[in-house]
Amino acid sequence: MATAEPWQRAEIAGPTKAFVIPKPDVLVAMIKRAKRPMLVAGHYIVEVREGEPYIDTIIRIAKAANIPVVATSHIVGEFVKRGFQPAAWMPAVDITSRLQDPSWMGLDGKGQYDLAIFTGIPYYMEWLLLSGLKHFATHLKTVSLDRFYHPQASWSFSNASLKDWKAHLETIASLLEVK
């Protein structure tokens, strides 16, 4: 099943498609290399669609790598309940439009970001948000942490089974936690 094809069959990108993250270590290295990373988390991280919500793993990743989290949709309260304060909460289109803007000074006033990690937004919507960044945010690399291949990101996992994907996330969190 590990192929670099869009999960929703018709969501075909153009000539430039995401590189496949071959193994979690590569993403960990990317995160460690980034000077200004951001993690954008959508509402699927708190849903029981298949398996369990994965907000706890996202919090582990964010804490371990010291990445500011932007909670999209209505899920900020779920972070707060777990004792984690996101850097901001705002709609997915709002954070993406800011990431598009090279002159945006970021959530902390220290400048634009160089790596945006997306996860947990409905596939078709995240696909479009990543497309908006691919075209209009050339200052930015994007990564999808989702289970399914996102061709409009700079980097994405290939389509994975639930079990493999969970293992990927666990490995990423664990590797980042090793200082």
Added chain:
Amino acid sequence: MGPTPFPDVLALRDWDHKLLQRYKPFYMPHSDVCDLCTMGKCDLTAGKKGACGIDITTQQSRLALLSAVIGAGCHIAHSRHLLEHVIEKYGPRFPLDIGGLNIEVEAPITRLVCGVRPKTLSDFEEVLEYLETQLTHLVAALHTGQEASNIDFESKVLHAGMLDHVGLEVGDIAQIATFGFPKADPEAPLVEIGGGVVEPTKPLVLCIGHNVATAVEIVDYLKENNLFGQVEVAGLCCTAHDVTRYNPNAKIIGPISWQLRFIRSGAPDVIVIDEQCVRVDSFEEAQKINTPVIVTLDKISLNLPNRTKDVPDQIVSDLVDKKIPGALILEPSKAGEVAVKTALQMAPLRKKFKNIPDLTEVVERSKKCTLCLECRRACPQDLVIPEAIRKAAEGNVTPLADLYDGCIGCGRCEHVCPVGILPHTFIVKASESQVKEEKYKIQCGRGAIQDTEIRNVGSPIVLGEIPGVVAFVGCSNYPRGRIDVAEMVTEFASRRYIVVTSGCAAMSSAMYKNEEGQTVYEAFSKNFEAGGVVNVGSCVANSHIAGAAIKIASIFAKRNIRANYEEIADYILNRVGAVGVAWGAYAQKAFSIGAGCWRLGVPVIVGPHGAKYHRMLLGRKEQEEDWYAYDARTGDRVFVGPAPEHLFFTAETKEEATVMIAKLCMRPNDTTKGRAIKLTNYIDLHKRLYGVPPDDIHLFVRTLADVPITMKDEVIRVLDQKKWVEGRIPDPTLLQRMIRKRKEEA
């Protein structure tokens, strides 16, 4: 008469640019290439230009215009057909009475845009000619080597939207006046809606589409021949709305997403197709249930023989004897007669032959599933179909039934299955008992809002004391099923907003009952007032929603509306807390209706699938310089806050949309009392649905008197943290010419 009668493409460009400066286009390309000419395909990724010189930004705005002109073209052509039909039937001098003494401002959009006051059917001729001419200019701008500025493309999008609204109004006024639909009637009757409302033993004529001309003739033929009650007439999509406006004994099955499942149920004995949002495979599906199809307009001809000039009985005979599978009949009265006679003769032959397998077959065929996941990958909702099929193979179809509410009925899952499993059909079969129980009540479309209703609510709306007017409109491409819409309607009506519905959203709102067994149309007032839920009707009836906003400016504020678009749009943007919500928007028509709202200063929220319009109009609340307006009393530029923050916004979840609706209802003109009420709703919803208070309250508090008394301590704390500085409440306008001080000085 105002300054812009029959405005051309550039006449309102300055206004558009003002809007687009504040609400900047945000593009999310759905395609990286342009393939519209033979020099392409051209890769436009990340700054590359095409062979004609176009870049991705301009291409995105060009595609937005393409959507808008398709949508506007649909409505304008619809109105053209209806107008010609009713002029032929009722004569050109037929008066345009759409509400008697209750409606003096009877065509507010037409007055606003064109500057004319139509009194008879023929008065709409010059209006339609204007729309058609303008639309042609806009289509021309789409050609390769034309417009090169995305902002001017976007201005043309707004122009298309404005034309669309006029087209809607022409169509609905023409049909209300001539067909005797409810005329701005809050007491418009409740009618039946749902998959289970049709009497299964009776012959059924099913009408699909948006143009009611033939459905009206069907009802007339039944009445003239004392057949009403013996034959069921039901509809899908907006023709259903409109046929119930003509006769409340007709029935509504549901929105577009019910088409496939209802045809396959075998219920219809003849299917009459008019135009717009008709599944392209309806004819193919009809053949599978042995049901003839009658097409009635040039838009959809289906390669069927044109039998318009033939004798009705001969056409019926050919349909019943299967000499032809369907017929094109362009004369509505003849199509009506043929439809009824065909249904009567087909019913005993067909015996409701359906194209849905029995449960044994569902289980047996499910055993072939290889779990290849292609059905799920084809599903727009990413429904976990394979797991449900696996359970079905074990004899448990409950997981299939659980998918029913989230399924939009597109059928894509069935085209990809390599072993011939039909997931959509299986879902429908597993939910059969649920479908039969789908029996609800909806208020039939009441048409316009009365002038007296506007008089009663104009002041509290403009001052903010009624926290907003929320219109749930558009299609049924919902991310999680229809219940979201019904819940949002309930939420805002309970909070004393004025809620208006139309189209598929009006239907979906009805397809849910509260604990007392009532739909929203039974549970809430039917008046256009705080806490009311008002169904205006079909897609073309959306004109009455925009019209109500315009009428507030006319009736309450005494502004001249004739040919005075810019001033009235400025008024609405700054004073009328109205928001459109197209939670399941899928169509180009929904986009053009939205575009008409944007130009008029009314923000629109779409659901997550609406992201596929690939262009939003977003404000940036932290950019203070974007949120200044003139104080018309003094000419000062005053910070008014991000109110409304966005013009076109896609929400990820219902919860996000709900909070955003409350937020987008705020307007610079709100009184302190009104703003306090709006803030109370915004903060309360945010806390309940997000689990935390909002972090931008300080942007919406202008003076301490805006702070809700019950939330004073927590809001003041936030204001202190944000180093909030007290501002003032201006008489807001974006138009320099509206500054009164200059006149006084002169």
